[in-house]
Amino acid sequence: MSQTQLLGRIDFLKNEALSLSRKPEFEKVFWDKYRLEFNYNSNHIEGNTLTYGHTQLLLLFDKVVADYSFRELEEMKAHDVALKIVREAALDDSHILTEKFIKELNEIVLVRPFYKEAITADGQPTRRLIEPGTYKKYPNSVLLENGEVFNYASPEETPALIGDLMNWYRTEQEKKELHPVQIAAIFHYRFVRIHPFDDSNGRTARLLMNYILIRNGYAPLVIESADKKGYLTALNKADTGDLQAFIEYISQYAEKWQSLYVKALKGESIEEQEDFRKEIELLKRKLNGDESRLEKVYSKKVCQEVLTDTILPLITAIIKELSVFDDFYLTKTVWIQHKEKGVWRDLTIESLPPIISKISDGFIKAPPVEFQFQYEHKQYKKETAIDFSYHTKLIFGFEQTHYLMQDANGETYFRRLYHQPLTNEEIGKIAASLAKKELSTIKKAVDI
Template sequence: MAHTLDIIDKLFNDLNALQPIKSEDKNRLDKKFRLEFNYNSNHMEGNTLTYGETELLLMFDDTLGNHQLREYEEIKAHDLAYHIIEDLAKDTERPLTEQIIKNLNEIILVRPYWKDAITPDGHNTRRQIKVGSYKEYPNSVRLQNGEMFEYASPTETPAKMQELIEWYREEESVLHPITLASMLHYKFVCIHPFDDGNGRIARLLMNYVLLKNNFPPVVIKSADKNNYLRALHIADLGDYEALITYVAENAIWSLELSIKAAKGESLEETGDFVKEIELLKRKASSQKTPKSPLVIYETFNQIKNKLWRSVNGILQHFDDLFNEAKSIYKLNGWNENFETRTVSTFNIPFTKEVSDKPKALKIFGYDIYSEDIEKLEFVNIMYGLRGSIKPENLSLKLEVNFNLYDYLFKIKLNDKSIFESRKIYKEIFLDNEISEINVVTQKHILEFLKEKMN
């Protein structure tokens, strides 16, 4: 860790030697950090806006896309919070307080809302998430190994937060900024003082410390979430070096990027080209197209060949856990078309071939000119879970509801919706979208299996 901090200090000195940076280069750098931080910090917590959609929203206030209104609001609110910590960091006379942290939580959560929760005795419930105030209920989590990780209790939280502020003020002028930022992040997460938004607030506070010490912000990439969580879990065991080193390594990226900007060099990275292409694709597919038989047919083929093929393929990993499976396909709730198969071969053909000739416009053998298409369903039911106390089945369904200018699709596990989104017609499925849906589906299937096989 000491060696990594030495590298940090050298890069920090190199950057300072290049000051002042030209205004146009600073604007390029600020835009880069703003987009990267807002996208990654929110994406890590489940926000489904892509990098391109985040750029459209923040740079052009363009809300084209097919996401819940709250997701757009979260990005805008998080961006406001980011600007606030930038201003706070510049104000050397204003100390960090609990009220500032509460205000940040109120900003990023936008307004109170209801969220699914689990009671201490394991029952499902719904709870109102309040904004800007400390939690009223325990928010401990169950780890992958089944153990419960206990955050501070609601009654402990006010005192713990007061202790955190006192600790920060005592160590502010003692610890290296990277160490101080890392430990403030960790100590805050251990308290988990709010009902929601704790991860985002922790990363905002971490960057408040860095910005106050004239360091560039650190961006924890959502694609590197596993390593980030692993560093936090190691810290839970009392070994803080892994977390500090992890933050330091990400700070090196930020410092090197800042040095490039100060030298007037390009800030593009390997993945930026892909991001730009994604943005162009979004723009190209943003025009509204009304529903028609041909549009339905094209939408069906995209869903079948890209989305359902990918999601359905997840089930092959669980073949050996079930006795048999059945595939069902429905159009407007018409008669079920299915075939029973052994799970050893998971290549499921459609019961009725879809014509290759667009003129026929048939789906599952039905001529879709004969009736207005409103609903499409793909279902796989796996029977007889081995190792469960009683016979258990697993049903995975992709349900599509067609509207005038868009369609709503839902992934359901045993009739419980685990993912849903809305798309306009002719909008393509991007690979990262499919990956996100697969991750959510895999997670819920594993949770179901672990629960039933305990």
Template sequence: MYPTDFIERINSLKKELETKTPLRIEDEKRLKKKLRLEFNYNSNHLEGNTLTYGQTELLLLHDKSTGDVKLSDIEEMKAHDVALSQIEEMARENERPLTESFICELNKLILVRPFWKEATDFNGNTTRKKIEIGKYKSTPNSVRLRNGEIHEYASVEATPAMMTDLIDWYRENEPSMHPVQLAALFHYKFVCIHPFDDGNGRVSRLIMNYILLKNNYPPIIIKSADKENYLTSLQKADTGKQLAIIEYVEQQAIWSLELSLKAANGEDLEEKGDIDKEIELLKREKLSKTTNFKSKNTVYDLINHLHDDLWNSISLQLLKFKDFYEKANNEIILNHELDQKLSLTIRDNFNLFKILAPAIKIAIKDNHLDSTDNFYDIKNLLWIWSYSSNKTATKDIEETIEMNLQLEFKFYEISLVNNKYELERNGSLISTTIIYQSKNDYDTRITSESINNILKSISKQLIKQIKEEE
């Protein structure tokens, strides 16, 4: 055990809490709710999640979302909450040892699905790399420190062996080391390795709390508002002063133990700022349906949600069919109330996918559509993905996947259709198949489940047509 200024206080609080357990059911519920919200909100907020505390509470307790929220942030928060339940369940099963496979499963769980992320190559150039989930990193990772220096984590080649060594270290020290100090050092050693392409901070804090929960300690919360002190303690540990991160974690353990004792004594668990959080939640519950009508911000956020989360997914799925066709064309059309039109056409066979992702944002920026009047006046936006000259067909056929967004004052309508044309007959429309339709208020986003179903429907439709076009 490391001699610190806080360890005796921790031991004293732990003994006092043990005399009061089990807590009354109502007190246990209050404590669990508080710790659940604090941990999910703060751990994700540290990594850039944009949900406010009130939005987090509304999402996790009532399964509702309001305001200008990215779908990816909603999914991330819900997945993290499931991961928290997983470590709580595993902590209760004393016979199950901590393994690398469980850690990889946590990473897979919180990241939801593979995705592309901006990165910097060895020459300092901005590039993109695919983030694989639940697997150790495939490319080196690093972070720029506040002094401008680049801190390199473990190499790709060394990571598997270092993770095995970390699990061995944990099992060797688990019987003898104080649980809070064991959790703190495991967290630090994990961060030093940074074994995954993304999600390392969240996974490290989940495993740290697994160790605490397994030893009947309440989970600790590293507050996003205290991020600077948290990072400072990690950087001091990098210079050989590991006591810095140990003492930092111990202070957070004291907060959690004191909070648990308040609950055990039937005391109020509210902290400074909790009333403001409650007011924020109340506003979102009661006022959201009357304020989030068509506006510059709601239109901008909706367009980018549909483009980033839905249309990009559709484009990547359609790319899988490229070998069946000779030509492709992407067109984005904005129709304004004042009969103004902007048409952005991208042609370059299937290389268009390299530049399609930022197309709508570039079009909006370069054509000054980010002004309040223009954004409010957008009435309709149409994405068209067309492809022609099916290599296996005897007729000259063109097909399109069209996503049409209609923007009204109180709601928006979205529809996806598959149109088929025969070019030999001057582009006569042969058939139209509706893939997806919905009418929503401006708070509602297309869920990941709906997106997956849309991708399946499009793929099945194209497979069917390719088989028939012989």
């Protein structure tokens, strides 16, 4: 099919969609599918490792069932927010595409500043602070597979080039000589060629491309991550002067998604061959990651595992955090008390493992079972208005299906099923929060 025929086919499908009654439930079927496909594929192209099933669990059910980096989860949810904003803006007749809007999109997608490995103009590795929504301050060259450095627009050129791109877009929209799909594809390419931001230029370009399509009454499209090689090849051809190759590449996806939109509005199934496999994957993920699924119940062996894998590292971390205050007081006392096994005083990190082992031997009675950990600082060294001491008291409880930790005031820090250990990050946060509480109390007592 020639480019002219392909664009004609897209327009035919668009007009067919306009002739159909747009039932909300049919629209929802399309947008639910599109939301998942676009967020998954656009992020996957850039290296995000969430599977399709995990993307669905995160966006639809706000559940995480695998060990992904916090940034990967954050950027997926932020990308979903950006898509919602793009759709709403494109459907708003009063909205105007501006540089400010583009910067805001990039800021949303990137969430927060972070450091990233980079390549200097002469090919040397470096590390730079990425500032969301801010045009690049340094060259953002990339190292190609053949070892050559590909240079985008310089930081000095970027504002003027983006200004030119915006003027071109407004002019073409008014002239109506180019097809909207052509405008969307060219805008995408020119934006990526400038690479105005330090990160997420591709994601931002794909969002803006779909803004243009929706703005002109067309269905948005998804570039599939499985075809990343074809996508990059089309971009590379445009770099060598064959812009038509990239326009044709984008047009093929535009035709596919316009066709899916028409099918959805007719109430027909828009599941693709791969969707069945994706649904099976999702069911598996939900089963494997269901936090309410009971895998273990109270027993001596199960409690021993929890004590060794979670409680021991947690108490160790708490001792390390609270020990920084030892020099502020005349004395400290650290101990563990177990109703059946007794009291262990003068506790240290070194003496903790055998004590935890002895405690685990005491889990022979029916639940609930508990023991206490206490870290007491007595007599603040400097004179204060009151006789100041600080006492951290924690209660570790073991129930039929859960284990938990509370403080003396009944505040619960966590309550987990036995097959759910605390992560190192969670352990660190709990220990740090206890130290912050003591620090806050000290500041109030000495009027800092």
